[in-house]
Amino acid sequence: MRLHHFSKYDPNENNKTPFQNLLDIFMQLLTYTSGDVGEALSWLTELDKQYELTNNEYGMGDFIDELKDKGYIDENKDKGEIKITPKTEQGIRKRSLEEIFGKLKKSKTGNHQTFKPGNGDEINPETRPFQFGDTLEQIDFTESIRNAQINHGTESFMMQEDDLEIRETDFKAQTSTVLMIDISHSMILYGEDRITPAKKVAMALSELITTKYPKDTLDIVVFGNDAWTVEIKDLPYLQVGPYHTNTVAGLELAMDILRRRKNPNKQIFMITDGKPTCLKIGKRYYKNSFGVDRRILNRCLNLAAQCKKLKIPITTFMIASDPYLQKFVTEFTETNNGKAFFASLDRLGAFIFRDFESGKRKTVY
Helix, strand or coil, rough: CCCCCCCCHHHHHCCHHHHHHHHHHHHHHHHCCCCCCHHHHHHHHHHHHCCCCCCCCCCCCHHHHHEEEEEEEEEEEEEEEEEEEEHHHHHHHHHHHHHHCCCCCCCCCCEEEEEECCCCCCCEEEECCCCCCCHHEEHHHHHHHHHHHHHCCCCCCCHHHHEEEEEEEEEECCCCCEEEECHHHHHHHCCCCCCCHHHHHHHHHHHHHHCCCCCEEEEEEEEEECEEEEEEEHHHHHHCCCCCHHHHHHHHHHHHHCCCCCCCEEEEEEEECCCCCEECCCCEEEECCCCCCHHHHHHHHHHHHHHCCCCEEEEEECCCCHHHHHHHHHHHHHHHCEEEEEECCHHHHHHHHHHHHHHCCCCCC
């Protein structure tokens, strides 16, 4: 007879030290505070007061000292500044990857399946008979010798063309991706934080590509009144500004980046919550926040058509439910023959990961 022994649940039995438990929360807070260590520690102290995260044996002061000792934060006593280190920046990206995309194993090569056999970079387990034009490197000599022994015997060994077996390799596609992130004021408008999920997705995608697909390239473009690139290491510090939404500037910069990439497989992911409201004409900003401006829309549609000619699909992740905005995204997507997802904030990462991994060409409305 099998007996079961039940005991009281002990939350400390997760094999994590007090420092590790606090570090998990601290890393999350750093994303919300855009890398501001002082603000994150203030929030953590308030959480400690409310939920008793520390005890008499290990307090917040011990945690701060350990952060310094282990190289997570760096204090400049002359300037009175405390900043996070590159170790912490990478830690935030790894935690975003685990949170959004799940725990994925590293790979030394690019890994996008193309389903096209040939002279690729991964061995296919299946073999086929030799055909004219096959190269010497493709011959599976073990299987070929086995065929020769079966067909002609072992006493006087001989090998003919019919004995040869070819083991093919599969191509693995490399992809150049530009991730566009809207940092206009509307990303924090009406009390809803949309920029933090966008940042988490960007950090997770960057960590995914640099670890699992190191042959791929990822460029990150942020756009408000203007557009500019940011480094992967700068993502935790990303903040919205008092900007309008110059989608045209973002698309132009993304296209310029992809033109310089020699990789034939190119794509643009765009995370936005609003309609384009701004253009830069010469030195003047043309702005209209009231409805969809036809002059701005036409410029956007022209760029979508240009991307289609260049075989650059655009996948738009719209984190808003306004029907006027959905109409704009629908027209924009049809012009590019790309894809559109109207994603809630909690599903944004899942949508992007599925689209990045599958590479299927279809439009979702």
